Amino acid sequence: xxxxxxxxxxxxxxxxxxxxxxxxxxxxxxxxxxxxxxxxxxxxxxxxxxxxxxxxxxxxxxxxxxxxxxxxxxxxxxxxxxxxxxxxxxxxxxxxxxxxxxxxxxxxxxxxxxxxxxxxxxxxxxxxxxxxxxxxxxxxxxxxxxxxxxxxxxxxxxxxxxxxxxxxxxxxxxxxxxxxxxxxxxxxxxxxxxxxxxxxxxxxxxxxxxxxxxxxxxxxxxxxxxxxxxxxxxxxxxxxxxxxxxxxxxxxxxxxxxxxxxxxxxxxxxxxxxxxxxxxxxxxxxxxxxxxxxxxxxxxxxxxxxxxxxxxxxxxxxxxxxxxxxxxxxxxxxxxxxxxxxxxxxxxxxxxxxxxxxxxxxxxxxxxxxxxxxxxxxxxxxxxxxxxxxxxxxxxxxxxxxxxxxxxxxxxxxxxxxxx
Amino acid sequence: xxxxxxxxxxxxxxxxxxxxxxxxxxxxxxxxxxxxxxxxxxxxxxxxxxxxxxxxxxxxxxxxxxxxxxxxxxxxxxxxxxxxxxxxxxxxxxxxxxxxxxxxxxxxxxxxxxxxxxxxxxxxxxxxxxxxxxxxxxxxxxxxxxxxxxxxxxxxxxxxxxxxxxxxxxxxxxxxxxxxxxxxxxxxxxxxxxxxxxxxxxxxxxxxxxxxxxxxxxxxxxxxxxxxxxxxxxxxxxxxxxxxxxxxxxxxxxxxxxxxxxxxxxxxxxxxxxxxxxxxxxxxxxxxxxxxxxxxxxxxxxxxxxxxxxxxxxxxxxxxxxxxxxxxxxxxxxxxxxxxxxxxxxxxxxxxxxxxxxxxxxxxxxxxxxxxxxxxxxxxxxxxxxxxxxxxxxxxxxxxxxxxxxxxxxxxxxxxxxxx
Numbered sequence: 001x002x003x004x005x006x007x008x009x010x011x012x013x014x015x016x017x018x019x020x021x022x023x024x025x026x027x028x029x030x031x032x033x034x035x036x037x038x039x040x041x042x043x044x045x046x047x048x049x050x051x052x053x054x055x056x057x058x059x060x061x062x063x064x065x066x067x068x069x070x071x072x073x074x075x076x077x078x079x080x081x082x083x084x085x086x087x088x089x090x091x092x093x094x095x096x097x098x099x100x101x102x103x104x105x106x107x108x109x110x111x112x113x114x115x116x117x118x119x120x121x122x123x124x125x126x127x128x129x130x131x132x133x134x135x136x137x138x139x140x141x142x143x144x145x146x147x148x149x150x151x152x153x154x155x156x157x158x159x160x161x162x163x164x165x166x167x168x169x170x171x172x173x174x175x176x177x178x179x180x181x182x183x184x185x186x187x188x189x190x191x192x193x194x195x196x197x198x199x200x201x202x203x204x205x206x207x208x209x210x211x212x213x214x215x216x217x218x219x220x221x222x223x224x225x226x227x228x229x230x231x232x233x234x235x236x237x238x239x240x241x242x243x244x245x246x247x248x249x250x251x252x253x254x255x256x257x258x259x260x261x262x263x264x265x266x267x268x269x270x271x272x273x274x275x276x277x278x279x280x281x282x283x284x285x286x287x288x289x290x291x292x293x294x295x296x297x298x299x300x301x302x303x304x305x306x307x308x309x310x311x312x313x314x315x316x317x318x319x320x321x322x323x324x325x326x327x328x329x330x331x332x333x334x335x336x337x338x339x340x341x342x343x344x345x346x347x348x349x350x351x352x353x354x355x356x357x358x359x360x361x362x363x364x365x366x367x368x369x370x371x372x373x374x375x376x377x378x379x380x381x382x383x384x385x386x387x388x389x390x391x392x393x394x395x396x397x398x399x400x401x402x403x404x405x406x407x408x409x410x411x412x413x414x415x416x417x418x419x420x
Numbered sequence: 421x422x423x424x425x426x427x428x429x430x431x432x433x434x435x436x437x438x439x440x441x442x443x444x445x446x447x448x449x450x451x452x453x454x455x456x457x458x459x460x461x462x463x464x465x466x467x468x469x470x471x472x473x474x475x476x477x478x479x480x481x482x483x484x485x486x487x488x489x490x491x492x493x494x495x496x497x498x499x500x501x502x503x504x505x506x507x508x509x510x511x512x513x514x515x516x517x518x519x520x521x522x523x524x525x526x527x528x529x530x531x532x533x534x535x536x537x538x539x540x541x542x543x544x545x546x547x548x549x550x551x552x553x554x555x556x557x558x559x560x561x562x563x564x565x566x567x568x569x570x571x572x573x574x575x576x577x578x579x580x581x582x583x584x585x586x587x588x589x590x591x592x593x594x595x596x597x598x599x600x601x602x603x604x605x606x607x608x609x610x611x612x613x614x615x616x617x618x619x620x621x622x623x624x625x626x627x628x629x630x631x632x633x634x635x636x637x638x639x640x641x642x643x644x645x646x647x648x649x650x651x652x653x654x655x656x657x658x659x660x661x662x663x664x665x666x667x668x669x670x671x672x673x674x675x676x677x678x679x680x681x682x683x684x685x686x687x688x689x690x691x692x693x694x695x696x697x698x699x700x701x702x703x704x705x706x707x708x709x710x711x712x713x714x715x716x717x718x719x720x721x722x723x724x725x726x727x728x729x730x731x732x733x734x735x736x737x738x739x740x741x742x743x744x745x746x747x748x749x750x751x752x753x754x755x756x757x758x759x760x761x762x763x764x765x766x767x768x769x770x771x772x773x774x775x776x777x778x779x780x781x782x783x784x785x786x787x788x789x790x791x792x793x794x795x796x797x798x799x800x801x802x803x804x805x806x807x808x809x810x811x812x813x814x815x816x817x818x819x820x821x822x823x824x825x826x827x828x829x830x831x832x833x834x835x836x837x838x839x840x
Contacts, residue, residue, distance in 0.1 A: 095699045202657030232811040235691035236716050237622030237783035251671035271655035275697045279515045282693045282714045284810045294702045296656050363657035390704045391652035
C-alpha cells in the first residue's frame with residue numbers, strides 16, 4: 001500500500017478510460033439524432049450488456065449475471081462472506097432517450113471497481129458494480145431491482161405497463177424466464193448499501209450553479225391505464241349528437257390532468273404519455289381511447305390525494321361524454337427517503353473533492369427506491385444541461401461526469417470505511 | 421321472349437340465391453363479433469375477390485379484372501360496341517366493419533346480371549357488375565373508381581391516407597402496381613351510367629318509416645393529417661410549466677372540432693378518428709401528437725368555410741400550448757349531386773315495385789361521386805337498423821336487402837330502356 005496518510009481518499013478514477021467507455025457505450029443503439037434507443041431486453045440493450053460483460057472480463061473482475069438478468073462486476077476486497085456494497089444503475093434507455101441516463105452510473109461504477117482493484121485496497125465490504133434489468137419501464141419498471149429485493153409477485157407480471165406480450169418477448173430474447181425473475185431475491189443481510197450516480201434530469205443544479213446533488217428522497221410514482229369506451233359509428237352518416245366518441249373523454253381528461261396538477265398540486269407532476277384510439281380509422285367514430293397516466297409526488301399524503309382526484313376526474317369526463325371508463329391500476333412506487341448514512345457519505349465525498357452540493361428530491365424514479373427497503377441507499381446527481389432528459393437533447397458536461405465518478409468512488413469509500 | 425306486356429318490368433331477382441351469396445360472403449373475414457374485417461387488399465379482401473371470380477364463372481358471365489384491380493362481371497346484352505351501364509359497389513370493409521356495407525351492392529349487381537341473362541333481355545347497353553378496389557380508404561379511398569375515371573395522379577399516391585407503406589404492401593399482395601393504377605382510366609364515352617345499391621348507414625330512412633332512399637347527392641369529404649409538435653422531456657423531473665406537451669394541443673383541438681361543428685355547422689360532421697402520440701411512453705412528455713381529421717358537408721360553400729375554421733382552430737390550439745403545427749392535406753372529394761336521370765329511373769323503379777321513397781343526401785362517400793363526373797350516376801339506399809354502420813352492429817333487414825336488389829334491377833332497366 002502507498003504510505004500517503006490521506007490514502008485512499010486521494011484516489012481518483014481514470015477519466016480517459018471512463019471517456020473511452022462512455023463513447024463505446026453511446027455508440028450502441030445510437031439513433032442518428034445524438035441519442036440512443038435501447039429499450040430493455042431489445043437487441044441494442046442486449047448488445048450493451050454484451051459490451052459490459054466484455055469490459056468486466058477485460059478488467060479482470062468477476063462477472064455475475066443473476067436470474068433476473070442483472071449484470072454485475074464483482075470485486076472481492078474483503079473476506080468472502082462480507083456484505084456487498086452495490087454501486088450501479090442501468091444500461092437500458094427509454095425509446096429514443098439520451099446517452100447519459102443510466103449509462104453514466106453503470107460505467108462509473110465499473111470504473112470505481114477498476115480503480116479500487118488497481119489500488120489494492122482492503123475494505124470491510126466487497127464491491128459490486130451492477131446494471132439493473134429494465135429500470136426505465138418499457139417492460140415493467142425497476143424490474144431488476146424489484147426482483148433482487150424480492151418485491152416481485154406472479155401477479156405483478158400479468159399486466160406490466162409495457163404489455164405482457166412485450167415482457168414475455170423480451171425475456172425470451174434475453175434467455176430469461178418469469179420463474180427466474182421471481183427467484184432472483186437475495187438475502188437482505190448480504191447488502192451493505194447501495195450508491196448510484198445519475199444525471200439530475202431536471203434544471204435545479206444548473207439553475208443553482210451547484211456541481212453535485214445529494215438526493216434526499218425519491219418521489220412516489222403511480223401508473224394507470226384508463227380506457228374511455230364509446231361506440232364505433234360511421235363518421236359520415238351518424239349525426240354528431242348521436243355519437244359516443246371515446247376521443248372526447250380522453251381529450252378532456254388529458255387537459256384536466258394538467259389543470260388539476262397546476263392548480264391544486266404545484267409540487268407534483270403528471271403525464272399522459274400514451275394515447276391509443278381504436279379502431280383508429282378516419283371514417284369511424286372512435287370506439288375506444290386508451291391513455292397511459294403517470295403521476296408523482298414526494299409526499300405520501302399528497303400522493304394519495306392526487307390519485308383520488310385524478311381518478312375522479314377521469315370518471316367525470318367519461319360521464320360528460322356518455323362513455324364507459326375502465327381503470328387498470330398498473331404500478332405504484334411509494335415516496336422513498338434516501339438513507340441519512342448514505343447522504344452523509346456523499347456529503348463527505350463532496351467535501352474531500354471540494355465540490356458544492358445541493359440536497360434535492362428526485363422527481364425521477366430510480367432502482368435506489370427498491371434498494372432503500374433493504375440497506376442504506378443514496379444517490380449522487382450531476383447537472384443536466386437545460387434540465388433535458390429522456391431525449392437526444394440530454395447532455396451533461398464531461399467535467400461533471402468525471403466529478404460524478406470520483407464522487408461515487410469517494411462516497412463508496414466513506415460509506416464502506418464508515419462501517420468499520 | 422315472354423309475351424307479358426309489362427315485361428321486363430315484372431322481372432324479380434332470385435332472393436334465395438342472393439341470400440346464399442350474402443351468407444357466403446359474410447363468412448369471409450368474419451371477425452367473431454358478427455362483423456367482417458376485410459381491409460382493402462388484405463388477405464380477407466383478396467379471398468372475397470376470389471369468391472367473386474368464382475361466382476362470375478359459375479354464372480357463365482365474363483370476368484374482367486382491370487389494372488386497378490377492379491373486378492367485374494360482364495354481360496353483353498347489346499351489340500359489342502354499346503356503352504356499359506355499370507352496377508356495383510365494393511367488397512372491402514373498414515377494419516372490423518359490418519357485413520352489408522359494399523357487399524350488398526356487389527352481390528346484388530351480380531344477381532341483377534344473372535337475372536337479366538336468364539331472361540335473355542336485349543338492351544341498348546351492355547351490363548357490368550363491378551367491385552371497386554379500396555372504396556373504404558384504409559389505403560387511399562375510392563382508389564378503384566378514381567383510377568377508372570382517370571382521376572389518379574402519381575402525386576396522389578405519394579401520401580395516401582393509409583400510409584404509403586401500406587399501399588405498396590397491398591398492391592404487391594394483390595399483384596398490382598402503381599403504374600397499373602395510373603393506367604386504368606377508361607374512355608368516358610364507354611359508360612352509359614352507374615347505379616349503386618347501398619345501406620344508408622344512418623338513421624333517416626328508419627326514422628321516417630320509408631323503404632327506399634333516393635340519393636340526391638354525396639357530401640364532400642376532406643381529410644387532413646395534423647401533427648402537434650412539442651418536446652420530449654422527462655415526465656418526472658421537468659416542471660409542468662416548462663413542458664411543451666404535444667398531447668395538450670391535440671386534445672384541445674379534438675374538443676374544439678366537436679364544438680365548432682355543433683355550434684356553427686349543424687348540417688356538417690367531422691371526426692378525429694386517429695390520434696398517435698410519440699414517443700408514446702409513460703415517463704416521457706409527448707413530443708408529437710398526430711391526428712387524422714375528416715369533415716363533410718353537402719354544400720360547397722359551407723364545406724370551404726368549415727375547412728377554414730377547423731384549420732384556424734388547429735393553429736390556435738397549437739399556439740395556446742406553444743406547439744408547432746404541421747398540416748398535411750390528404751384528400752378532398754367535392755360535394756357531388758347525383759344525376760336527375762338516374763334519380764328518375766330509381767323513382768320509377770320504386771313506383772313499379774310499390775315501395776315508398778325519400779330523397780336524401782349521402783353523408784357517406786361512395787364511388788358514385790367519381791362515376792358522376794363521367795356519366796349519369798345514382799344511388800339506392802335501404803334502411804340501416806339504428807343507423808349503425810362501420811361496426812359489427814351494422815344490420816339491414818333481409819326484406820330490405822331483397823327490395824334493394826329488385827330496385828337495382830328495375831332502376832337499371834328504366835335507365836337503360838329510357839335511353840332508347
